[in-house]
Amino acid sequence: MYFLGIDIGTSSVKVSIVEASSQQKICSTQYPAVEAPIYSPQPNWAEQDPLDWWSYFKQALSKANATGLYDPKQITAIGIAYQMHGLVVVDKDQQVLRNAIIWCDSRAVALGNKAFEEIGKEFNLNHHLNSPGNFTASKLAWVKANEPEIYHKIDKIMLPGDFIAMKLSGSISTSISALSEGVFWDFQQNELSTTLMDYYGFDSKLIPSVLPVFAEHGQIKKAVAEELGLSSTVTINYKAGDQPNNALSLNVLQPGEVAATAGTSGVIYGVSDQLIADRESRVNTFAHVNYREDAIRTGVLLCINGTGIMNSWGRKLLGKDLSYDRINAMAATSPIGSKGLQVVPFGNGAERMLNNQLVGASISSIDLNRHETSDILRAIQEGIAFAFRYGLDIMRENGLYPQMIRAGHANLFMSPVFRDSFVGATNVPVEVYDHDGSVGAALGAGIGSGYYSDLTEAFRSLKPVYTVEPQYVEQYEENYQQWKEILEIKINSK
Incomplete structure (x- = not known):
C-alpha cells in the first residue's frame, strides 16, 4: 500500500x-x-x-x-x-x-x-x-x-x-x-x-x-x-x-516546536497553544493542521519573500550554466563576512516582516579590486541568513524562543555556507531531516485515511540526518549588525 x-x-x-x-x-x-x-x-x-x-x-x-x-x-x-x-x-x-x-x-x-x-x-x-x-x-x-x-x-x-x-x-x-x-x-x-x-x-x-x-x-x-x-x-x-x-x-506539532524552510521564499514556523497576534502583523498566526477549538495549535509564521529567489537570481546572473552544488562550493571559498560585501535580499514583493514595505534588493560595499564572484555568491546566502535572524528576533518579541529548529535537507539548507550562516546568525542549532513537503503530504494522507491511528504513529521512523551547531557566533553577530544598519537605512528612506 x-x-x-x-x-x-x-x-x-x-x-x-x-x-x-x-x-x-x-x-x-x-x-x-x-x-x-x-x-x-x-x-x-x-x-x-x-x-x-x-x-x-x-x-x-x-x-x-x-x-x-x-x-x-x-x-x-x-x-x-x-x-x-x-x-x-x-x-x-x-x-x-x-x-x-x-x-x-x-x-x-x-x-x-x-x-x-x-x-x-x-x-x-x-x-x-x-x-x-x-x-x-x-x-x-x-x-x-x-x-x-x-x-x-x-x-x-x-x-x-x-x-x-x-x-x-x-x-x-x-x-x-x-x-x-x-x-x-x-x-x-x-x-x-x-x-x-x-x-x-x-x-x-x-x-x-x-x-x-x-x-x-x-x-x-x-x-x-x-x-x-x-x-x-x-x-x-x-x-x-x-x-x-x-x-x-x-513532526513539528506541539507548542514550542519550530520548523524552517528556505525555498523560493523563506519561513520560520513555530507552534503555539495561544492565539498570538503580532501588534504590527510582521509575523502571522494561522490554524495549524492539528488545530481544534478545544486544543489550540496555531502556527506562528515568519515569511521572507526574498530568499531562494535571491539565490536563484544570483545564479542566473553569475553562473547560469552552473549547478547549485557548484554555486555552493564557490561560495564556500569566500571567508565569513564575504570580505565586507553585504546583500539585502528583499526584492520579491512587499515584505510582511517589514510592515509590507517594498524595500528591494541591494548589494553594498562593493570593492572592485577585492570582490569576486565567490564573494557575491556567499554574500547572497549570508544576507538571506541575516534576513532570517531579523525575523526570528520579531518572533522572540512575540514570545517564541526556539532552542532547536528543524529543517528538511532541501533548497538552501543543502548549502553548507547557508546552514552555517543561519545557525551562526541566529545562534540556534538546526536538525536536518531527509523529509520534504511532498513526503509530509503523503504521510498526511495516511493520517487522514485512518491508516495511522494518530499523528505520533505517522512519524515513528523520523530521525534527523545530522545537526548543525552554531559556530563563529561573534563573527556572524558583527556582520549581522552591519547588515542591519544597511537595512534600516533603506527602511527609513521609504
Missing part, C-alpha cells in the same frame, strides 16, 4: 510515493526541472496559470510511475501541500476565470491595509490574528474592485491545493487552516468571519464546504484515474498549505 504526496510549489510541482507500513519514501520526482514561470504583467504583480500546476503534476507523476519502483494501482490515498495565500477562482462549470494571484503578489496591500484600519486594528488582531494585509481575502477584494466582469462569474474561490483536489475529484472543499491563511476565519467566534465578508461585500456562497484537514476531500474521478494510471478508489485525505505541511513533515 502506498500514499501519494503532491507539493504545489512556486518553482515546480513535486510528488513522492511513500510505502505505508515502513513510512519510507519510494521515489520523488518533480516537474519542471527548472523554475516555473511567474507572470508579472505589472510591477509587484505575480501570477501563475493553475492549469500549468495541473500539467506539471501529471508530468511529475508520470515520471514517478515510469520508475517501476511501485505499482500505481496500490496507491490508496493522496495528500496535497501547496503554496499558501494564493487565489484561484472558477465558475459554476469549474473553469478557471483568470490566472491565480499568488502569495508574493503585492497588488492588494493597500486594500488590506485599509481593511485593517476600517474594520479596526484591535478587532482584526483579536479575531483574525492578522491584518487582512496581502492575503487571499484582500486579493479577492482586488478582483471585485478591478475585474467586476470576472468577479460576478465566480462560483467558488480556492487556494492552489484546493484546485488540484478539484481537478482530481470534481469536489471543492476547504478547512479552518486554509480559511485562516486567507484571513477569512474568526478565531473568537470559531466560524467564517462575517465581519470581513460583510466589509468586502463577499457572498458566503463563494466559500467551499469546510472540512477537517485530515478528512476525505473527494474521490478521484474515473477518467482521471485512468489517465494517471491510478485506481478509481483513491481518495484525497489531506490538504494543507506548504508551511503547516512542512511542519507536519518534520
Whole structure:
C-alpha cells in the first residue's frame, strides 16, 4: 500500500510515493526541472496559470510511475501541500476565470491595509490574528474592485491545493487552516468571519464546504484515474498549505516546536497553544493542521519573500550554466563576512516582516579590486541568513524562543555556507531531516485515511540526518549588525 504526496510549489510541482507500513519514501520526482514561470504583467504583480500546476503534476507523476519502483494501482490515498495565500477562482462549470494571484503578489496591500484600519486594528488582531494585509481575502477584494466582469462569474474561490483536489475529484472543499491563511476565519467566534465578508461585500456562497484537514476531500474521478494510471478508489485525505505541511513533515506539532524552510521564499514556523497576534502583523498566526477549538495549535509564521529567489537570481546572473552544488562550493571559498560585501535580499514583493514595505534588493560595499564572484555568491546566502535572524528576533518579541529548529535537507539548507550562516546568525542549532513537503503530504494522507491511528504513529521512523551547531557566533553577530544598519537605512528612506 502506498500514499501519494503532491507539493504545489512556486518553482515546480513535486510528488513522492511513500510505502505505508515502513513510512519510507519510494521515489520523488518533480516537474519542471527548472523554475516555473511567474507572470508579472505589472510591477509587484505575480501570477501563475493553475492549469500549468495541473500539467506539471501529471508530468511529475508520470515520471514517478515510469520508475517501476511501485505499482500505481496500490496507491490508496493522496495528500496535497501547496503554496499558501494564493487565489484561484472558477465558475459554476469549474473553469478557471483568470490566472491565480499568488502569495508574493503585492497588488492588494493597500486594500488590506485599509481593511485593517476600517474594520479596526484591535478587532482584526483579536479575531483574525492578522491584518487582512496581502492575503487571499484582500486579493479577492482586488478582483471585485478591478475585474467586476470576472468577479460576478465566480462560483467558488480556492487556494492552489484546493484546485488540484478539484481537478482530481470534481469536489471543492476547504478547512479552518486554509480559511485562516486567507484571513477569512474568526478565531473568537470559531466560524467564517462575517465581519470581513460583510466589509468586502463577499457572498458566503463563494466559500467551499469546510472540512477537517485530515478528512476525505473527494474521490478521484474515473477518467482521471485512468489517465494517471491510478485506481478509481483513491481518495484525497489531506490538504494543507506548504508551511503547516512542512511542519507536519518534520513532526513539528506541539507548542514550542519550530520548523524552517528556505525555498523560493523563506519561513520560520513555530507552534503555539495561544492565539498570538503580532501588534504590527510582521509575523502571522494561522490554524495549524492539528488545530481544534478545544486544543489550540496555531502556527506562528515568519515569511521572507526574498530568499531562494535571491539565490536563484544570483545564479542566473553569475553562473547560469552552473549547478547549485557548484554555486555552493564557490561560495564556500569566500571567508565569513564575504570580505565586507553585504546583500539585502528583499526584492520579491512587499515584505510582511517589514510592515509590507517594498524595500528591494541591494548589494553594498562593493570593492572592485577585492570582490569576486565567490564573494557575491556567499554574500547572497549570508544576507538571506541575516534576513532570517531579523525575523526570528520579531518572533522572540512575540514570545517564541526556539532552542532547536528543524529543517528538511532541501533548497538552501543543502548549502553548507547557508546552514552555517543561519545557525551562526541566529545562534540556534538546526536538525536536518531527509523529509520534504511532498513526503509530509503523503504521510498526511495516511493520517487522514485512518491508516495511522494518530499523528505520533505517522512519524515513528523520523530521525534527523545530522545537526548543525552554531559556530563563529561573534563573527556572524558583527556582520549581522552591519547588515542591519544597511537595512534600516533603506527602511527609513521609504
